[in-house]
Amino acid sequence: MFEVGKRRLGSNGPEVSAIGLGCMGMSEFYGSGSDQESIATIHHALERGVTFLDTADMYGWGKNEELVGRAIADRREKIFLATKFGNVRGPAGEFLGVRGDPEYVRSACDASLKRLNVEVIDLYYQHRVDTKVPIEETVGEMVRLKEEGKIRFLGLSEAAPETIRRAAAVHPITAVQTELSLWSRDAEAEVIPTVRELGIGYVAYSPLGRGFLSGRFRSPDDFPDDDFRKFHPRFQGDNFKKNIQLVREVEEMAKAKGCTTAQLALAWVLAQGDDIVPIPGTKHIRYLDENIGALDVTLSADDLKQLDEILPPGAAAGERYHARGMETVNR
Numbered sequence: 623m624f625e626v627g628k629r630r631l632g633s634n635g636p637e638v639s640a641i642g643l644g645c646m647g648m649s650e651f652y653g654s655g656s657d658q659e660s661i662a663t664i665h666h667a668l669e670r671g672v673t674f675l676d677t678a679d680m681y682g683w684g685k686n687e688e689l690v691g692r693a694i695a696d697r698r699e700k701i702f703l704a705t706k707f708g709n710v711r712g713p714a715g716e717f718l719g720v721r722g723d724p725e726y727v728r729s730a731c732d733a734s735l736k737r738l739n740v741e742v743i744d745l746y747y748q749h750r751v752d753t754k755v756p757i758e759e760t761v762g763e764m765v766r767l768k769e770e771g772k773i774r775f776l777g778l779s780e781a782a783p784e785t786i787r788r789a790a791a792v793h794p795i796t797a798v799q800t801e802l803s804l805w806s807r808d809a810e811a812e813v814i815p816t817v818r819e820l821g822i823g824y825v826a827y828s829p830l831g832r833g834f835l836s837g838r839f840r841s842p843d844d845f846p847d848d849d850f851r852k853f854h855p856r857f858q859g860d861n862f863k864k865n866i867q868l869v870r871e872v873e874e875m876a877k878a879k880g881c882t883t884a885q886l887a888l889a890w891v892l893a894q895g896d897d898i899v900p901i902p903g904t905k906h907i908r909y910l911d912e913n914i915g916a917l918d919v920t921l922s923a924d925d926l927k928q929l930d931e932i933l934p935p936g937a938a939a940g941e942r943y944h945a946r947g948m949e950t951v952n953r
Contacts, residue, residue, distance in 0.1 A: 626671035626914055629899050631823030635796040636744070636775065638702045640892070640917060642674030643667045643910070644827060644903030645690055649682030655905045657689055664693040666907045668700050670914055676799075676827070676901045678706035678749055679734050683715060687737035698740060704797075704825075705734050706749035706779060709950075720950060722752030724763035731767050747777035747799060751953040757785050761792040768793075777825075780951040783816040795822050800951075802826035802898070804835055804872065804887050804929060805856070805865065805938035808952070810894075818897065829891040829900035830884055831856075831938075834865060836909075837873050837883030855941045871932045881919045884909075888916035890929055 628637040648660035664675065675694070677686045687705060694701050707730035710718040727748075734743060746767070748760055767773045775796035778789055789795050798817050800809045806828065817824050830836050834856065856865055869883065876886040884902075891900045902913045921929075 626917060629896055631745075631775075631797045631825070631899065632795075632817075632897070633821030634794070635823050636702065638674040638899060639672045640899065641672060641888070641913060642676050642704075642825070642899055642901035643672050644901040645675060645677045645686055646681045647903045648905045649686035649689055657692075659907075660689060660905045661693040663905055663907050663910055664690070665697075667910055668697060670910070672910070672914065673700055674702045674704070674899065674901065676704045676825075676903075677738075678709070678747075679730055679737070680706075680709040680711055680749065683711060684733070684737050687734055691738040691740065695739060702744045703738065703740065704745035704747065704777065705738065705743055706747040706777075707731065707734065708749040708752065708779075720750045720752045722748055722755040722757070722760035724759055727760060727763040728767065731772055735772060742771060743773045745775045745777050745797060746773040747779045747797070748781070749779050750950045751778070751781050751785055753953055757781075757789050758792050761789045761795075765793045779827075780953065782952045783812045785953065786813070786816055786820065786822070790820050790822065795820070797823040797825050797899075799825040799827055799901075801828045802891060802894070802900070803829045803831045804890055804933040805831045805868070807933075807935040810935060813952075814894075814898075818895075824895075824898045826891050826898055826900040827903075829902050830887055830913075835869060835872065835883065835887035837869055837876075839866075856938055865938055868933055868937060872929070875925075875928060875932070879919065879925070881915070882912055884912055885916040885919050886929075888913055889919035889921055890926070892916060893921045893926060 627640045629640045630637050648655055675690060677690045679687060708720050708722055710721050712718050764776050777797040778795060779799040786798055800813055802809050814824055855861060872886060873883045876883045904910050
């Protein structure tokens with residue numbers, strides 16, 4: 623069985639599997655799921671060589687970290703484990719804002735270690751930047767956690783280029799994670815050039831456009847009521863109609879290449895550079911295997927040109943988050 627290769631996070635960072643597994647949807651946001659199936663999917667990922675697991679303390683109010691912790695309990699040494707802090711939620715799941723003050727960073731890390739039932743987190747990201755706290759203070763506390771052996775590498779998520787530079791001046795940053803896919807190409811303008819200049823790895827979340835680029839959805843009614851995509855700007859009304867037409871064109875191209883739409887979309891992300899590691903999320907083994915198959919899809923210069931023409935930067939209709947969510951990205 624084909625096994626996933628490796629990519630290095632940044633110029634001096636660790637080697638991780640060439641694609642990772644985003645675990646968020648196993649616990650929240652994308653409809654209900656089965657913990658049993660999710661754990662089986664994680665185990666299957668490890669068997670296939672997908673050893674880079676991504677979670678966060680906010681997913682399912684900590685339930686996702688607990689789930690991942692159970693899944694890796696007897697195989698910790700095989701995993702490169704990433705989690706995040708900074709998005710604060712209340713007891714009913716309500717979003718309470720972003721925190722990056724040192725006291726919170728430390729308490730969040732200790733809570734994540736407990737839920738994951740591990741002694742060290744391999745890659746610890748600030749999930750969203752707290753604009754009320756200088757990034758130097760947040761990173762300074764992350765450095766102390768590293769010195770204490772609680773985390774191994776530092777990361778930032780949805781940070782703006784200037785923030786990334788200031789953070790990297792305090793301590794080497796191993797990875798920056800932002801959204802990147804055929805319909806979310808904002809990072810190409812400044813973020814990716816910045817991390818390349820600084821020797822930082824780039825991790826692409828939602829590389830399949832929250833599943834939209836998989837070609838599996840035909841109408842907004844395809845989403846269950848407890849799926850947050852029902853209320854996402856790109857999945858509503860006229861935006862959905864415009865975006866689905868773009869996906870149809872990608873589908874046609876995928877058929878001609880003999881791969882699935884999802885594999886073509888993921889292959890595009892992989893083709894953006896060997897320093898980019900996408901982390902498509904799934905809670906189903908069959909979709910995990912499909913995603914791994916993208917590593918076998920070779921895109922020629924003509925293929926990349928054609929995809930550029932179908933989905934150039936800014937082509938997707940609608941913002942990538944609702945208004946409040948957009949206030950927390952690229953900060």
